[in-house]
Amino acid sequence: VPASSCTAFAPGRVNIIGEHTDYNRGLALPFAITAGVTATAVKRADGQPIVQARACDLDESDEFRLDEPPPGEGWRAFLRGAVAELAAAGRPLSGANLEIAGDVPRGAGLSSSAALTVALCLALTALASGSREPLDDGAKLALAQLCSRIENRWTGAQTGLLDQLASLCGEPDSALLIDFDTLQVLPVALALAGWRFVTADSGERHALASSGYNERRSECTRACELLGIGSLRECLPAQLALLPEPLRRRACHVLEENDRVRAAVQALRAEDLAALGPLLDASHASLRDLYEVSTPAVEATVARLREAGAAGARLIGGGFGGAVLGLFAPERPVPPGCVEVGPGPGAYVR
Numbered sequence: 041v042p043a044s045s046c047t048a049f050a051p052g053r054v055n056i057i058g059e060h061t062d063y064n065r066g067l068a069l070p071f072a073i074t075a076g077v078t079a080t081a082v083k084r085a086d087g088q089p090i091v092q093a094r095a096c097d098l099d100e101s102d103e104f105r106l107d108e109p110p111p112g113e114g115w116r117a118f119l120r121g122a123v124a125e126l127a128a129a130g131r132p133l134s135g136a137n138l139e140i141a142g143d144v145p146r147g148a149g150l151s152s153s154a155a156l157t158v159a160l161c162l163a164l165t166a167l168a169s170g171s172r173e174p175l176d177d178g179a180k181l182a183l184a185q186l187c188s189r190i191e192n193r194w195t196g197a198q199t200g201l202l203d204q205l206a207s208l209c210g211e212p213d214s215a216l217l218i219d220f221d222t223l224q225v226l227p228v229a230l231a232l233a234g235w236r237f238v239t240a241d242s243g244e245r246h247a248l249a250s251s252g253y254n255e256r257r258s259e260c261t262r263a264c265e266l267l268g269i270g271s272l273r274e275c276l277p278a279q280l281a282l283l284p285e286p287l288r289r290r291a292c293h294v295l296e297e298n299d300r301v302r303a304a305v306q307a308l309r310a311e312d313l314a315a316l317g318p319l320l321d322a323s324h325a326s327l328r329d330l331y332e333v334s335t336p337a338v339e340a341t342v343a344r345l346r347e348a349g350a351a352g353a354r355l356i357g358g359g360f361g362g363a364v365l366g367l368f369a370p371e372r373p374v375p376p377g378c379v380e381v382g383p384g385p386g387a388y389v390r
């Protein structure tokens with residue numbers, strides 16, 4: 041029996057380490073956070089094939105026909121894209137009234153957009169199919185890919201699968217080791233023992249499509265073409281010298297960042313949180329100097345966290361603004377203006 045109303049929650053994410061590796065078939069180590077987006081879908085009493093939606097936090101609304109979602113801006117692009125891509129994938133859909141609310145800061149590098157698309161897709165699918173069964177691993181991967189297409193086609197940001205997989209596969213008390221070559225997601229216990237992760241907002245908002253994100257992605261593609269390889273995962277350290285600048289710097293970041301992810305997983309498995317700090321710092325230096333995605337506002341925020349005693353700090357997400365992640369030892373107070381973030385469950389329908 042189709043449900044008359046469904047609520048889906050999808051979390052944002054923090055990436056401990058492994059930045060700009062996802063679209064290079066590399067490694068990353070994110071966790072889903074407890075903040076996220078909630079979407080409630082209610083069957084329309086009139087049965088019309090129309091979607092009516094309200095973004096409660098923005099006090100904005102949207103309305104369009106199910107069979108012809110028009111292009112849009114901001115949150116509407118994600119909603120209309122969700123309907124269009126679900127339809128294109130042959131998923132059942134029905135007319136719906138939607139309410140959307142969330143507590144992930146937008147454009148802050150905590151994946152508010154993946155949380156939004158995952159929550160919308162889950163709510164719309166559950167409403168039309170009547171099923172609230174948890175997705176299996178294959179279905180999570182397929183939905184992550186669909187949500188990534190929404191971002192690519194409807195906002196123009198050529199982002200990878202990091203955010204969507206983290207939002208869908210999150211587990212309490214765990215980080216996720218994601219191998220973007222095999223698309224395997226492996227939970228890694230996050231035994232924090234009093235250590236805390238915090239985020240600090242740089243105050244600078246980004247829109248991935250208009251930042252240098254797509255340019256970085258095409259630089260990596262170009263590096264692969266020049267080396268005759270399918271992805272930077274296949275690139276050997278000795279091949280880096282064959283690349284012209286800035287492509288050498290970009291590829292060098294990706295190779296070394298994959299190694300840092302491996303080292304971070306070892307540190308977590310050994311419950312050696314202190315070893316994570318220098319890895320975060322090294323990742324940040326590489327994102328700043330080799331990948332060149334930092335900004336003065338981000339640098340000031342990183343410096344503020346280090347002065348406050350962070351064991352390590354780095355920009356997270358695509359860069360060009362957004363949030364900074366800091367790691368604090370148990371005896372260190374969390375500085376004012378920072379938000380503690382911990383791992384929470386992945387997306388679900390209720």
Ligand code: GLA
Nearest residue numbers: 059060199200201202357358
């Ligand atoms: C953004 C993108 C992700 C990933 C990160 C950088 O968050 O959405 O796919 O590329 O940037 O690691």
